[in-house]
Amino acid sequence: MNYTTIEKQGISISTIGFGTNAVGGHNLYENLNEEEGKELVRVALNNRVTLIDTADVYGPGRSEELVGEVLQSFPRNQYILATKGARTVNDQGQSTVNNEPAFLRSACEASLQRLGLDYIDIYYIHFPEPGASLELAVAELVKLKQEGKIKAIGISNVSLSQLKEANSTGDIDVVQLEYNMLNRDIESEILPYCNVHQIAVVAYGPLAFGILGGKYTKELKLDAGDWRNSVDLFKDGNFQANLSKVEKLKEIAKRKDTTVGNLAIAWLLAQKGVTAVIPGGKKTAQILENFKASEIKLTTEDLADIEEIV
Template sequence: MAEEAYKVPRMKLGSQGLEVSAQGLGVMGLSAFYGAPTPDTKAVALLRHAINSGITFLDTSDFYGPETNELLLGKALKDGLREKVELATKFGLVTSEDGKLGFRGDPEYVRSACEASLRRLGVTCIDLYYQHRIDTTVPIEVTMGELKKLVEEGRIKYIGLSEASASTIRRAHAVHPITALQIEWSLWSRDVEEYIIPTCRELGIGIVAYSPLGRGFLASGTKLVENLEHGDPRKSLPRFKEENLEHNKIVFEKVQAIATSKSCTPAQLALAWVHHQGDDVCPIPGTTKIENLNQNIGALSVKLTPDDMAELEAIARPDFVKGERYWDVITTYDHAETPPPLSSWKQV
């Protein structure tokens, strides 16, 4: 499939006015978690190729690296490129001195994290600022109160949440409109369709689908697991464990067969399925290779009929894949409730 000539369309993300490329780029893997960091020269070249190809919605976090991913993106956005992109970053995941993962949403931390991200990115304003994970010790109203102040001060334009429950989304949205929810959504992970997606659509919140290729599994199946570098944390994910992998590979094999019949790659088919979920959904696949980026752009030109969608969804039923998405230490929307507001937290 020819990818190079395809023009990436634009879309409205949420109902607050943010416009982004209809497909974004998850920048994380260039610096963290998925093998050794990509050399800066090569990473910057990929980022600039993405921008020049019309992929202008770039997603990072202060946790990636940590911090080095934001520095990398800041380097890539020099020479006048900042005005061409929609820049998203996140706060809220922290690591203690003993290496334990934690979560923070208190106002003091929200502000200091934002100021630090602005410095690393080399910008004066962040387009979309997400709470990366919900701090279940702080009422969401309190966290949102500080984010609202940052909007009023012009440090951020729009507010997002990541892996938030339906009730937390509602409570946050009541303080200040949420522009986007970032959530894992793919043929590999469809549990969000029951409550999370309908809540976002009711409230006019855009949906940013991370890991739309199942952390690479929907692109290459078991070959992915076989070829992961030493230290790649995906090796320890429950879905990639031997006791689950033999069952889970069925999804990839069937997706691969349909992709062959449609003259596209499995990755393009899986991404196309996400794109066909609606004009309020923007997937943000990540990659370290320009050829994969071009292939992902090609997914935008894959057309799926209602029968195609039904066939894919019959293969990848929400209850089919074995194993949890994450390890127990990572909070997901299933564990994202915050306490009710307390009188001592009157800051909103």
Template sequence: MAEKVRIGKTELYVNPIGLGTNAVGGHNIYPNLNEETGKDVVRTALENGINFLDTAFIYGPERSEELIGEVIKERGRRDEVVIATKGAHKFVDGKIVFDNSPAFLKDSVEGSLKRLQTDYIDLFYIHFPDENTPKDEAVGALKELKDQGKIRAIGVSNFSIEQMKEGNKDGYIEVLQSEYNLFKREAESDLLPYSAENGISFIPYFPLAAGLLGGRYTKDTTFNDGRAKNPMFQGETFERNLEKVELVREIAEAKGAEVAHVVLAWYLTQNAIDVLIPGAKRPEQVQNNLKTLNVNLTDEEVVKISRIFQA
């Protein structure tokens, strides 16, 4: 069983490998999802010592939260699970807009509580910034909910450094979730240092860069989803990216590990990163993600991996 780590300055203690659940009921993200398989993914995580589940209103929409709520209800022991969810998406005339107004965020938390069948949420994020709400007001609304015991920790997601500074005027932000991986390292210039300085835990999403850092693709792999139009997966750039992944494979093979496990282990060596939330569509992927915890990187290997992706 993995030793639990504390998420930043929160009172939340988790396995460093969590579970991202956008493939649990996320019918608007992945076609042909089987909900029973999704519930099995969550059960497998909980049975194998993963106690941190990351979901959101927009996964489904709503369905991911509902399915997670069902699994936790059948299992009992709510206090053993740390649930993170997110809100900001609002449907207006069939279109999605972002709303960070205090009233909407409070309503979002109430909706999530019902779907998750719980009376508190461990970590609630503002999923995306809107254009109008002062960010300290939005975060202040979450502080009120925290004081009422409806949420235990305050998070924001997809905030720029300016929005972070505005939102954190009173020091209430505890977690930032943002895109970060070895191919997309912009966060190293501002968001990661800011998080480290302010005791904010940084949770990266897309840590495996849509599978590119998983070590399973070759230059002949073709894609028929969003990756087909992603420049990282095209032409010479794709081939160069694969060459970098092959250099990580050398390190992985020397350790008897997979590329993905070495990449995930690398993130856990970075300042401000306490926990990762790789996703899974099948129960066996959950168990595979946990192998990351068996990988120990030397300081030299950490530097070497960083250099591979700076070139």
């Protein structure tokens, strides 16, 4: 495993983390086993992964509780815990976004309680609220940071203009965004901005939510309750075209003696400005395989061949 630093705060993290939306995320996936989910967190930590990523909306709240149970068995300096707030889920499973300072404070304190921690290493505003002031939202996180409840301030799922507003006082340390071979929207503007302003970039969805894992076929049918039904990558037409790209990527993966999933993660880590990636997973073998991506070195030729495909 390789390690890097969230530059503005000097926080060391593994370049490959573990995303826990399938650990207690019963509102996102069907038929999740909580004991298996906790074991995935243990496996990650026991294999030198230090960045564990969750959110209060996974479950909702249950992921933080399960992750927190596992963390109690590990030294506090062995992991960096990231979580997110700014969304509520009602009894019908419908979510709303709230960036009001008072709400973010209460959400952060509730997360601390569920996690059983004295402080959160990275606290993200999960989604921007249309019409709300991101400056005021970030100002509240600055107060939480001054009180020692969080160490680094993050924001997720933002456009460039929203990121600029949030970072108007230079207080954003980390931004978490979807980024993978099949979705490269952040490359033209957001990545360059983050490079200039020393903002760490954590990429989620590195395997395009399973497509770049290399095991899906055109016959794949997602469960009715699977949140990926709303993702453009899985829409009819898009999904089939993406699978065709994956078949070509498998040839490069074979050349590198690796899997297409690990090739996808290694490609992300080779992109200027990407600090870390957070693949998820539901099976121990799957996440152990993902961690091997840190050992892959892509040449200029490899990157050119991948570019031609994607």
